[in-house]
Amino acid sequence: MPHLRRDSFTLLRELMRWRVAMVLSVLIFALMIVLGVINTRLGLADTAQLAWISLAVAGGCIAALLALPKHHGGTVFFVSIAALLVGVMVFGLHHDRPMQHWAYIFPPVLVFLVSSRVALAGMIAFGAYASAMLAPLVPAIDVVRFSSGYGLLVCFMFTYALLQERAAVMLRYHSDHDALSNCLNRRTFNEAVEQLASGRTPAAGCVFLLIDIDHFKAINDRHGHLAGDRIITLVAAELGRVLDADMPLFRYGGEEFSVLLADQDPEAARAIAERLRAAVAAADFQGVPVTISIGLAAWRRGEGSITAALDRADRALYEAKRGGRNRVVADAPTA
Numbered sequence: 297m298p299h300l301r302r303d304s305f306t307l308l309r310e311l312m313r314w315r316v317a318m319v320l321s322v323l324i325f326a327l328m329i330v331l332g333v334i335n336t337r338l339g340l341a342d343t344a345q346l347a348w349i350s351l352a353v354a355g356g357c358i359a360a361l362l363a364l365p366k367h368h369g370g371t372v373f374f375v376s377i378a379a380l381l382v383g384v385m386v387f388g389l390h391h392d393r394p395m396q397h398w399a400y401i402f403p404p405v406l407v408f409l410v411s412s413r414v415a416l417a418g419m420i421a422f423g424a425y426a427s428a429m430l431a432p433l434v435p436a437i438d439v440v441r442f443s444s445g446y447g448l449l450v451c452f453m454f455t456y457a458l459l460q461e462r463a464a465v466m467l468r469y470h471s472d473h474d475a476l477s478n479c480l481n482r483r484t485f486n487e488a489v490e491q492l493a494s495g496r497t498p499a500a501g502c503v504f505l506l507i508d509i510d511h512f513k514a515i516n517d518r519h520g521h522l523a524g525d526r527i528i529t530l531v532a533a534e535l536g537r538v539l540d541a542d543m544p545l546f547r548y549g550g551e552e553f554s555v556l557l558a559d560q561d562p563e564a565a566r567a568i569a570e571r572l573r574a575a576v577a578a579a580d581f582q583g584v585p586v587t588i589s590i591g592l593a594a595w596r597r598g599e600g601s602i603t604a605a606l607d608r609a610d611r612a613l614y615e616a617k618r619g620g621r622n623r624v625v626a627d628a629p630t631a
């Protein structure tokens with residue numbers, strides 16, 4: 297759907313990032329209280345002080361995360377940590393203090409921020425940078441030890457990020473598609489319509505096609521519901537064959553489909569609808585005669601609401617049914 301940019305998953309990812317940042321901050325806060333108390337009891341003033349400073353930083357992070365909008369908060373948190381880690385490396389070099397243990401935090405931080413491939417490039421670059429910083433400060437064997445440990449961590453984190461990405465792609469597919477017809481589902485349709493209406497896509501208008509299988513109740517009654525299901529799947533496949541890749545097909549309801557033609561001229565849209573109708577009428581559905589009726593309505597930004605256009609398409613579909621079925625009808629303004 298090139299014209300219909302969908303961003304609910306991006307938003308979800310940003311909200312998850314905020315949640316992870318929050319959980320992490322709270323855990324570090326709790327850990328620092330424990331470390332602060334233990335170090336104070338052991339009389340280790342320096343490390344206790346470090347724990348109290350970290351406690352204050354974690355507390356500040358929690359406050360900032362609560363104050364920032366959730367879809368930015370997590371990103372700001374992880375970008376700040378990544379910048380802080382680079383700062384720590386530079387600080388270590390300038391003060392002759394090896395800081396390699398901090399470098400191990402970088403891979404998980406990066407994995408929360410960017411895609412697996414970008415994270416891999418970033419992790420390698422940071423590892424090389426940290427090793428180069430370490431080289432003048434410690435014996436060569438310690439640089440080798442650090443690089444080996446860090447390299448292993450990179451392998452694990454990259455694999456984890458790849459798995460996460462794969463799971464997200466599958467989850468997204470299943471949440472966007474209808475299991476019976478394999479078309480995009482009604483939720484995706486609603487989201488596409490909402491994005492068009494709110495101007496979050498470059499498209500300035502669209503044509504809706506509402507498609508309904510004719511006499512489907514009779515098909516179910518005569519051939520059984522399983523055969524009915526099979527016909528829904530086959531009709532969807534036939535419609536998909538006629539439509540171009542940038543013409544999304546949705547399962548709108550039971551035996552109803554919809555097509556959203558972004559920035560399409562109504563005349564051309566009508567020709568597409570005719571091609572769909574003719575293709576279904578000519579196809580062989582395992583000996584069952586199947587036809588479809590199509591209602592069509594155009595919408596342009598600034599010319600009435602998008603739901604009113606959908607309503608017009610629905611009324612045009614009703615006219616197609618009333619006119620004898622197996623036909624395309626455009627509503628009056630579109631025609």
Ligand SMILES: Nc1nc2c(ncn2[C@@H]2O[C@H](COP(=O)(O)OP(=O)(O)OP(=O)(O)O)[C@@H](O)[C@H]2O)c(=O)[nH]1
Pocket residue numbers: 476508509510511512513514516520521522523524525528549550551617621
């Ligand atoms: N097999 C099957 N049937 C479904 C599904 N969803 C809806 N139906 C059936 O589709 C039928 C739709 O019937 P109606 O809305 O009365 O319309 P129709 O018989 O297609 O007649 P017209 O639309 O007027 O041509 C109902 O009997 C529903 O039970 C489904 O997923 N599978």
